[in-house]
Structures are given as structure tokens and as C-alpha cells.
Amino acid sequence: MSLNKLNPLDFSQPAIRVLHLTWFAFFLSFVVWFSHAPLKPLITETLDMSGAQWKALLILNVALTIPARIVIGILVDKFGPRNVFSGLLACSGLLCLAFAASQTFEQLALTRFLLGFVGAGFVIGIRMVGEWFPARQVGLAEGIYGGWGNFGSAAAAFTLPTLAVVVFGSLGGWRAAIACTGLIAIVYGGIFYWRARNTPKGSTYFKPKKSGGLEVSSKRDFWFYIAMNVPMYAILAVLAWRLGPSNISLLTQSSVYLMYLVLLCLFIFQFSQI
Structure with a gap:
């Protein structure tokens, strides 16, 4: 066609x-x-x-x-x-x-x-x-x-x-x-x-053997990939801060700290997958 x-x-x-x-x-x-x-x-x-x-x-x-x-x-x-x-x-x-x-x-x-x-x-x-x-x-x-x-x-x-x-x-x-x-x-x-x-x-849907991170071919690419993920977590941390008691007050200060901890754990998990 x-x-x-x-x-x-x-x-x-x-x-x-x-x-x-x-x-x-x-x-x-x-x-x-x-x-x-x-x-x-x-x-x-x-x-x-x-x-x-x-x-x-x-x-x-x-x-x-x-x-x-x-x-x-x-x-x-x-x-x-x-x-x-x-x-x-x-x-x-x-x-x-x-x-x-x-x-x-x-x-x-x-x-x-x-x-x-x-x-x-x-x-x-x-x-x-x-x-x-x-x-x-x-x-x-x-x-x-x-x-x-x-x-x-x-x-x-x-x-x-x-x-x-x-x-x-x-x-x-x-x-x-x-x-x-x-x-x-x-x-x-x-x-x-x-x-x-x-x-x-008649076509096959190909699935990766492992999910959760892209495959990289060198240490330099590995650290560059990690660095590219940092801004996403930073933005989410800023969002948690914006929703905290010092700004909109939708979250308590303890909830904000909990959000920071969750983001840190997610970053560590993604780090391990990569």
C-alpha cells in the first residue's frame, strides 16, 4: 500500500x-x-x-x-x-x-x-x-x-x-x-x-524481556540516563512542597515529608532497574 x-x-x-x-x-x-x-x-x-x-x-x-x-x-x-x-x-x-x-x-x-x-x-x-x-x-x-x-x-x-x-x-x-x-x-x-x-x-507483538528501565551500553550512558530522570523527581518534590502548609495547605507537613520519602524510594527502585 x-x-x-x-x-x-x-x-x-x-x-x-x-x-x-x-x-x-x-x-x-x-x-x-x-x-x-x-x-x-x-x-x-x-x-x-x-x-x-x-x-x-x-x-x-x-x-x-x-x-x-x-x-x-x-x-x-x-x-x-x-x-x-x-x-x-x-x-x-x-x-x-x-x-x-x-x-x-x-x-x-x-x-x-x-x-x-x-x-x-x-x-x-x-x-x-x-x-x-x-x-x-x-x-x-x-x-x-x-x-x-x-x-x-x-x-x-x-x-x-x-x-x-x-x-x-x-x-x-x-x-x-x-x-x-x-x-x-x-x-x-x-x-x-x-x-x-x-x-x-499474522504479526507478532514483541515484548521486552525486562521492564522498568532502558538498556544502556556504557557507564557514561548509564549516568547520563540517571541524570535525565532527576528533573522529574525534582518537579514532583516541588509539587509536594507547593501543596504543603507553607503554600496551599492541602497537605500537612508530615504528608509532605512522606511524599519526599516515596519519591526517594521510587528513584532508588528505578536506579536499580536501570
């Missing part, structure tokens, strides 16, 4: 069907991930939130994204994109429902923090699209995947306020609007598992 025959509307081709299944999964993950942002006035008024608390939610929403993409990448290598994307959509849908049902700021903060994992959906689809398209077409296919997927945040901004105010028509309408995105994600997770496949028929 030559490049000029890559027709995104040709659903008779299995690869095209998988491409559309996958970009829509990515699209949904962005709708879920940014479902709260366009509903700020309704959410803050319902729970009487301050500006600092809303900023904390925005920070928490992206806090897990970097480590989540590493974790999801490991899981994709081990279990395949079909299983991982289905599971991610189902779990994020449940967290979305929990966010919609939250009655306190602390509940909102916890569920929004955990929803940061859905931002790792991009990694899954890139691997799946790469398995289905040859090298001369994979760039175009991944462009379609990434472009339509990222549009999910804009789609959430266009539709959710209207859904909350016009359709559900009350101050608490934001809960129903966000819950709808969660239910759609759960249902589509099942559809994706049913219809998608990791590789074309």
Missing part, C-alpha cells in the same frame, strides 16, 4: 479501522482529563472554592502526567496497547464519576490528582499506530492520531458548559456533565477492547 493510498475514509482496510478506534480513544482521554476546566464557575460556586484551591486543582491535574507516561509505557510493553488503553479508559471513567460525586475540596483534589494518569493515553496509541502502519505511512497515521486526539480538550470546552447549563439546567449540572464523560469513557473502553487488536493478523 503506497502513501497516496492511505485514505482515512477507507474503512475496508483493517489498519484504518484501528486508526480511528485509537484516535477516538485518545480523544476521549483528553475530554476526561480536561473536563473540569471549562466548568470552573459552576464547580467553584458549588463548593465555595477559593482561587488558590482552584489553582491547586489545575496543578494536581497534570502532576502525574510525566511519571504516568513512563509507567504506562512499561505496561504497554508488557501487556499491549489494547489491554492498557481499555483499562485506562475504564479506570479514568470511574475516577470521573468519583470527581462528579465529590462533596469536598479534598475529594475533588484526590480524584483530579489520580486523573492525571489519563494524560498518558498518548503513549499507548503511538505504539499501536506504529504496529499497524509501515514506516512510509506511520508519520501521517500518527499525525492523524495525535491531531484528532488532542482536539479532545477543545471539544470538552465547547460542549460541557452547554451540557451542564442548557441540558441539565442547574448549578449542579456540572456533575451530570462530567459524569457523562466518565460513562462514555467506560463504555468505549469495552468497545476498544472488543474491536481493537495489537497488531495486524
Whole structure:
């Protein structure tokens, strides 16, 4: 199949069907991930939130994204994109429902923090699209995947306020609007598992012998790889500090110290895996 025959509307081709299944999964993950942002006035008024608390939610929403993409990448290598994307959509849908049902700021903060994992959906689809398209077409296919997927945040901004105010028509309408995105994600997770496949028929999905770290070929590369991981842990430590009593006061000082300890243990574990 030559490049000029890559027709995104040709659903008779299995690869095209998988491409559309996958970009829509990515699209949904962005709708879920940014479902709260366009509903700020309704959410803050319902729970009487301050500006600092809303900023904390925005920070928490992206806090897990970097480590989540590493974790999801490991899981994709081990279990395949079909299983991982289905599971991610189902779990994020449940967290979305929990966010919609939250009655306190602390509940909102916890569920929004955990929803940061859905931002790792991009990694899954890139691997799946790469398995289905040859090298001369994979760039175009991944462009379609990434472009339509990222549009999910804009789609959430266009539709959710209207859904909350016009359709559900009350101050608490934001809960129903966000819950709808969660239910759609759960249902589509099942559809994706049913219809998608990791590789074309007859192809083998290759898995690494060991997960948790990249293989390096020299001591210099080893230490460079370690150094490249330090900024991620530093950013997460700064986030814990920002949420502590000296700033937003979402965490106690003892909780902040516990977060530092957890990050140190994770760094040591990753060090050992590398």
C-alpha cells in the first residue's frame, strides 16, 4: 500500500479501522482529563472554592502526567496497547464519576490528582499506530492520531458548559456533565477492547524481556540516563512542597515529608532497574 493510498475514509482496510478506534480513544482521554476546566464557575460556586484551591486543582491535574507516561509505557510493553488503553479508559471513567460525586475540596483534589494518569493515553496509541502502519505511512497515521486526539480538550470546552447549563439546567449540572464523560469513557473502553487488536493478523507483538528501565551500553550512558530522570523527581518534590502548609495547605507537613520519602524510594527502585 503506497502513501497516496492511505485514505482515512477507507474503512475496508483493517489498519484504518484501528486508526480511528485509537484516535477516538485518545480523544476521549483528553475530554476526561480536561473536563473540569471549562466548568470552573459552576464547580467553584458549588463548593465555595477559593482561587488558590482552584489553582491547586489545575496543578494536581497534570502532576502525574510525566511519571504516568513512563509507567504506562512499561505496561504497554508488557501487556499491549489494547489491554492498557481499555483499562485506562475504564479506570479514568470511574475516577470521573468519583470527581462528579465529590462533596469536598479534598475529594475533588484526590480524584483530579489520580486523573492525571489519563494524560498518558498518548503513549499507548503511538505504539499501536506504529504496529499497524509501515514506516512510509506511520508519520501521517500518527499525525492523524495525535491531531484528532488532542482536539479532545477543545471539544470538552465547547460542549460541557452547554451540557451542564442548557441540558441539565442547574448549578449542579456540572456533575451530570462530567459524569457523562466518565460513562462514555467506560463504555468505549469495552468497545476498544472488543474491536481493537495489537497488531495486524499474522504479526507478532514483541515484548521486552525486562521492564522498568532502558538498556544502556556504557557507564557514561548509564549516568547520563540517571541524570535525565532527576528533573522529574525534582518537579514532583516541588509539587509536594507547593501543596504543603507553607503554600496551599492541602497537605500537612508530615504528608509532605512522606511524599519526599516515596519519591526517594521510587528513584532508588528505578536506579536499580536501570
